[in-house]
């Protein structure tokens with residue numbers, strides 16, 4: 001009774017404006033911030049139900065619209081393992097967000113609770129951790145989420161304040177593993193494991209001053225703020241934050257940030273010709289995307305871009321090298337490690353990166369766009385590395401692999417053995433597994449891993465760039481009446497409907513050397529996206545244009 005009353009109450013406090021339609025989409029609900037309160041409140045209800053269903057395990061809510069304009073906002077839910085909410089709850093999320101009135105909402109919840117066997121009304125507990133980015137509507141929406149959570153009897157909300165998206169995912173994961181889960185624990189883990197990585201850099205590789213210098217474009221978001229807080233404690237690297245989110249420095253994601261740099265390929269606001277040659281990293285507004293770049297010349301604003309694919313390639317190379325050292329090096333203990341290493345990409349990965357990874361003999365697999373698909377696939381391996389070209393990605397390690405690694409390290413604990421290359425490689429993998437955020441892609445931990453690997457290899461930005469040469473590509477968006485009329489298959493690389501479209505795409509593609517092209521409906525915008533790749537820029541452009549005409 002109490003439960004019913006609370007749900008009716010909260011639903012009447014946040015009526016759905018008519019004509020409003022929310023869809024959970026690729027990464028939660030997103031819209032103009034001021035219109036989001038009903039959806040965010042309902043996401044609060046949803047998160048609390050999810051926690052009840054999972055025996056009171058902590059669930060997370062992040063209030064952010066990532067790389068989108070400052071006026072937008074959004075909400076997404078993190079599952080107890082720190083990953084995205086299980087996909088089979090998404091249809092319920094949609095229905096709940098769009099329930100037209102309090103009665104409809106109540107009926108939906110009661111029906112769902114019954115179908116899913118959620119012990120609502122028993123002596124259950126639920127806890128929901130909340131984080132938000134720096135957007136002006138964040139606090140208002142936080143309140144809506146709290147009201148939604150509190151509408152579920154027994155639910156307990158913990159507001160963690162302003163955080164990066166990956167911090168919140170990390171905290172949810174840590175909390176449920178029973179390990180320390182505060183922000184300072186997160187920082188300590190980053191700082192300590194980064195220090196350990198640098199201690200394991202071979203002495204002959206320690207580079208010059210430029211090798212230690214990094215400029216970070218914080219997109220005027222939360223990532224820069226957090227980095228400022230810890231950079232003094234990161235020894236062995238000299239970090240300078242621009243677009244740090246300080247008053248007056250600029251607008252969130254406006255002319256800056258990972259999305260801007262990756263799409264426009266020009267220097268973000270706040271960078272100048274004086275920065276030519278220095279290694280730069282760019283985060284997005286909630287710091288779950290990372291790309292690198294270098295200002296190419298003093299005379300124009302172009303950049304040399306290192307995107308998610310090349311970060312992935314660097315990580316893959318490093319992991320593979322350590323595994324090889326462990327398994328091929330003769331040593332006193334000479335125990336080998338069996339590890340299935342898998343690389344996960346999407347159709348947007350530059351063809352040259354896929355070729356590079358395959359040439360290393362690695363297993364490369366594809367999933368549809370969206371972190372939830374890549375992450376899930378990566379978990380199938382002992383070590384799974386995934387990245388989207390736009391800079392979302394991380395590395396995940398299986399429990400089994402980590403315990404093998406630990407026992408290998410223990411076997412080497414004797415004085416004589418712990419100078420061995422095998423021991424060092426195992427220690428590097430262990431440190432990397434602690435530095436990288438295994439809950440979700442994290443620009444802060446990701447950039448520290450990049451920095452540590454570059455120092456380990458004694459590599460400059462140029463060496464990294466030259467791993468392979470990107471094939472020229474072009475992306476276009478096409479406005480159509482109904483984007484859902486396009487249905488894709490094979491990880492979005494092929495169109496299955498309308499039935500003749502794939503044949504037309506194949507025909508166009510055959511006209512180009514190294515031609516590759518696919519189309520897919522966007523999960524976040526009302527458009528169909530076209531991607532084309534070929535050996536020359538003009539060819540990629542023209543392939544994209546001609547395929548776009550078939551889509552229109």
Ligand code: 16G
Pocket residue numbers: 026027066369370371372388390392521522523524525529
């Ligand atoms: C979301 C996804 C991102 C994906 C993008 C594609 C998450 C956290 N974010 O931002 O991974 O690349 O959507 O957008 O999953 P699109 O469907 O409009 O092309």
Ligand code: ZN
Pocket residue numbers: 065066067165284285286287288289
């Ligand atoms: Zn983001």
